[in-house]
Amino acid sequence: MFDIKLVRDNPDFVRQGLANKNERDRVDEILQLDENRRKLILETDELKARRNQASMQVGVLKKNGEDASAIIAEMKRVSDEITENDSKLRVIEEDLETILLSIPNLAHESVPVGKSADDNVEVRRWLPEGFSFEKPEYQIDHVQLGKKLDILDFERATKLSGSGFPLYKGKGATLERSLINFMLDFHLQHHGYSEIFPPFLVNKESMRGTGQLPKMQDDMYWAERDGLYLVPTAEVPITNIHRDEVLNEAQLPIKYVGYSACFRREAGSYGKESKGFLRVHQFNKVEMVKFAKPENSFEELEGLVRDAEDILQALNIPYRILMLCSGDLSFSAAKCYDIETWSPAEGRWLEASSCSNFEAFQARRANIRYRKEETKKLEFIHTLNGSGLATSRLMVSMLENNMTPEGKIVVPKALHKYTGFEVIG
RNA sequence: GGAGAGGUGGGUGAGUGGCUGAAACCAACGGUUUGCUAAACCGUCCUACUGUGUAAAACGGUAGCCCGGGUUCGAAUCCCGGCCUCUCCGCCA
DSSP states (O other), rough: OOOHHHHHHHHHHHHHHHHHOOOOOOOOHHHHHHHHHHHHHHHHHHHHHHHHHHHHHHHHHHHHHHOOOHHHHHHHHHHHHHHHHHHHHHHHHHHHHHHHHHHHOOOTTSOOOOOSSSOEEEEEEETOOOSSSSOTTTTHHHHHHHTTTSSHHHHHHHHHHHHHHOBHHHHHHHHHHHHHHHHHHHHHHHSSOOOOOSSSOOHHHHHHHHOOOTTTTTGGGGGGGGGGEEOTHHHHHHHHHTTTTEEEGGGEEEEEEEEEEEOOOOTTTGGGSSSTTTSSEEEEEEEEEEOOOOHHHHHHHHHHHHHHOOOHHHTTTOEEEEOOOOOOOOOOOOOEEEEEEETTTTTTEEEEEEEEEEETHHHHHHEEEEEEETTEEEEEEEEEEEEEEEEHHHHHHHHHHOOOSSOOEEGGGGGOOOOSOSOOO
16 A cells, blocks of 8 residues: 555655656645545544533433533534534545555665666576577477477367466476475575465455555456455465564564465456466466565565575576566566576566565555564564466476477476476477 | 354453443563562553654544444444354265
């Protein structure tokens, strides 16, 4: 949720920030509502104070057997006025909340200002020994590979669920499962996370808490009868674990890692990019979530990115890190690094991870606070999350980069103990 | 799905419609006492919004006893609707 105080205290800063994010400027609207709200509160609170006093008098008078009808008659009028004011106030506050819930987080000062993905900045890249961008003659894409080796069956999957729902078979299924287990174990053993296995259906409050609602409503699967949404990412259930809680400063940062299947309707995005794994409605992802103190959340973000990178290096997959520009940041993020892996067949980079710091944006929505030892005050915590990683795009790069001239797949060494085989085909 | 019980502050748990932010106890924190620890005693001990105001503070008002309505001059307390938890029964992986 956008911080009303920031708008109140620093409207021009907010205006600029919204412009940097290609966002409509609603500052004046907010200020106007805020002013009306406060005026009304002041007025109504005074009436209520009067009523409280009078009610006390009535009590005393009645106890002494005296007549209180004059006060009661007057207070009846006052109460009516209060009721009226309260309903006006409710309308104003609803309007205000609607606006504040729909305004995205502002970019952090370290984020480059830019309009679109073209303005993202490559921070670094990592390439395996002997890697070349040159596409080998024998190279075929992951869809063809999957078919030829009978490990992926996109055609039959359509029969089951429609397009965009992958079906893994045989060693392909084993490979997928191994990848998930490998990533979870890696983060647990080397990066100090604790493991979560979250529910895959969550309620509206959870979706609003992390910022998917209201904006992404149409991109989510909605089980209407039960009022539940299929999770688009484990970020939602894992972050909401601490919704409406006060955390101890001493236990921070809290670091969770968890797997979930992820469900996205991807409404209106069919097109050339939707082949095979490139855009799917269901995919698997291992997600890292951190609850951090505000003063070091940006350091925690750097660590988060490194944790994801470690996986890719262990798997020997070429990748690059992008810092997203202000205009390309997602709704809730203040700063975000995308990790993209190389696809030889596509001849381009594919987004396999997104690591973001949301600052207090989600915490305000989900009401996640901590008690600061120094001041004894409650403050909103900073939340972060990053994919570590999504298997679908990763699988594309892994299959294609490990293809031999004979059309086999060499399984990365790190996965051998999970798969029980070293070659597919 | 059926029947019943219940939802009060960090916890346990009181609360005849009026002076109840809410007894008491526990926990926590500060202090006194004290060779040390403990005990005892005293004190502090919710949050949000809002106003005056400050370097920080401080002080005042309003609201909050699961949520939302209603009755009333006045609701934790009465009424209606909903949600959730627990127990038993049924169904089922």
